Amino acid sequence: MSHFKDQSAGYLVNHLARLMEQALAEAIGPLGLSPGQFPTLLALWERDGRTQAELVREVDVEQATLALTLKRMERDGLIRRKPNPDDSRSRLIYLTPHAKALEERALALAAGVNDSALADLDDKEVPHFLSLAARMIQTLRKGSD
Known part of the structure; x- marks a missing residue:
């Protein structure tokens, strides 16, 4: 890597994200899931509807x-949409029983990818890295408000 790449948070985080996405794709692909669907699944596993x-x-x-992601997820039998009783202009998105049944296995496979990526960090570095990444996300979210 060039000096700029070594010192660029954006480059390093983007490179890390691409590698983690590839590893996640390999891990969850056999379940019929893709990395692009995973954030939506996480949100709906946390709170459906x-x-x-x-x-x-x-x-x-x-x-x-x-x-587009939701359209593919609906096609793949992962979600269904229902009318929103509180707002006739929107619909609520729910996981199908199939998607709910995949949660435990998908999360375990994703945890394995995380464990592999963090394997060379020691017990103090892991929470520090996660904390820093979360702070960076919050900082960038504030900047886009």
């Missing part, structure tokens, strides 16, 4: 990107 607008905010993606 969200609107698309809520998911856009939670997952930090553009509305059009999420719309």
